[in-house]
Amino acid sequence: MGVLEATDLALPPIAPRRRQPQTNGVKATVTSSTTKQPSLRTHFTLNTGAQIPAVGFGTWKAAPGEAGRAVEAAFAAGYRHLDCAPLYHNEAEIGQVLRATSVPRGEYFVTTKLWSSDHRRASQALDKSLRDLGLEYVDLWLMHWPVTLPPASEPEGYGKEDRTVHDPEWDFRDTWREMERILRDGSGRVRAIGVANFSTVNLEKLLSAPGVTVVPAVNQTELQPLLPQDKLHALCAARGIHQTAFGPLGGAPVEGSTTLHDEAVVREIAKARGVSTANVLLSWGVAKGWSVIPKSVNPGRTAANLRDNFVPSDEEMRKLDGLAGSAGPRRFNRPNWGTTVFHDDDVNTK
Numbered sequence: 139m140g141v142l143e144a145t146d147l148a149l150p151p152i153a154p155r156r157r158q159p160q161t162n163g164v165k166a167t168v169t170s171s172t173t174k175q176p177s178l179r180t181h182f183t184l185n186t187g188a189q190i191p192a193v194g195f196g197t198w199k200a201a202p203g204e205a206g207r208a209v210e211a212a213f214a215a216g217y218r219h220l221d222c223a224p225l226y227h228n229e230a231e232i233g234q235v236l237r238a239t240s241v242p243r244g245e246y247f248v249t250t251k252l253w254s255s256d257h258r259r260a261s262q263a264l265d266k267s268l269r270d271l272g273l274e275y276v277d278l279w280l281m282h283w284p285v286t287l288p289p290a291s292e293p294e295g296y297g298k299e300d301r302t303v304h305d306p307e308w309d310f311r312d313t314w315r316e317m318e319r320i321l322r323d324g325s326g327r328v329r330a331i332g333v334a335n336f337s338t339v340n341l342e343k344l345l346s347a348p349g350v351t352v353v354p355a356v357n358q359t360e361l362q363p364l365l366p367q368d369k370l371h372a373l374c375a376a377r378g379i380h381q382t383a384f385g386p387l388g389g390a391p392v393e394g395s396t397t398l399h400d401e402a403v404v405r406e407i408a409k410a411r412g413v414s415t416a417n418v419l420l421s422w423g424v425a426k427g428w429s430v431i432p433k434s435v436n437p438g439r440t441a442a443n444l445r446d447n448f449v450p451s452d453e454e455m456r457k458l459d460g461l462a463g464s465a466g467p468r469r470f471n472r473p474n475w476g477t478t479v480f481h482d483d484d485v486n487t488k
Contacts, residue, residue: 191247
């Protein structure tokens with residue numbers, strides 16, 4: 139059983155489907171003849187002018203044999219953003235689906251990432267991702283982490299490097315300048331560049347670096363009601379950097395702990411709305427102004443994560459915003475890099 143499959147089994151059952159008008163796979167907002175209701179956001183505009191879907195499909199932890207089927211189900215459900223990375227070791231499998239799909243290339247958005255041990259060989263790493271995915275270009279290319287590792291000595295060690303041993307003569311500012319060069323090299327391999335897991339400290343360091351002229355289009359970070367990262371959100375908004383939320387549903391449960399899906403507020407809103415707790419969390423994220431990239435290998439859950447979202451009321455947002463104070467802050471993804479990466483976490487962050 140893969141990690142994603144185990145996570146799916148741990149989540150609450152999918153809520154019975156209500157009959158709702160549909161728009162491009164996303165549940166439309168019901169309006170009355172007298173009061174115009176806010177409409178559900180389907181896309182966000184990046185600082186490049188490109189449109190990124192509000193709800194995309196994550197492929198992290200999709201095991202071999204699962205990833206291709208999951209992406210096929212995502213396409214069938216109406217997803218038009220796939221979030222990929224060479225670190226996930228499934229881009230070649232996803233590429234088989236992309237080569238076979240009937241969805242025109244201009245109608246879907248693909249993100250891939252530059253792994254930390256590839257910082258000094260960014261162009262070659264991008265070419266490998268493109269070959270694996272079967273694409274001529276990606277819509278968005280992200281620096282996966284703000285840490286440079288020495289290249290893996292053997293292919294089998296890729297992604298398994300000691301993350302506490304860093305390249306002393308290269309840092310993420312050098313990597314970003316190389317990504318800018320590739321963006322402008324005329325090859326058309328990349329439509330936009332961005333970062334992931336950058337704190338306010340590292341973003342400021344990047345933006346003030348000599349020779350840096352391109353503002354990241356996206357910062358992909360962990361964002362969920364227990365970790366709203368308000369300071370980071372304010373900086374990104376001020377600098378025109380869109381945020382994509384990975385882990386928008388929180389983490390999988392571990393022994394002796396609860397998940398976001400167990401929070402009473404989340405369950406109450408889900409029951410009142412007739413949707414799953416996942417839809418409550420995704421709808422909150424989109425309402426905050428972030429694109430979200432849930433992941434699942436359960437086709438029914440995959441479809442519901444796109445179909446059953448809604449525009450939360452002000453009161454629902456207030457209650458969900460309050461979770462960071464009453465049950466958080468909590469970060470579910472915290473790898474050890476041997477250096478501070480999450481500068482914005484306070485001493486109470488679990």
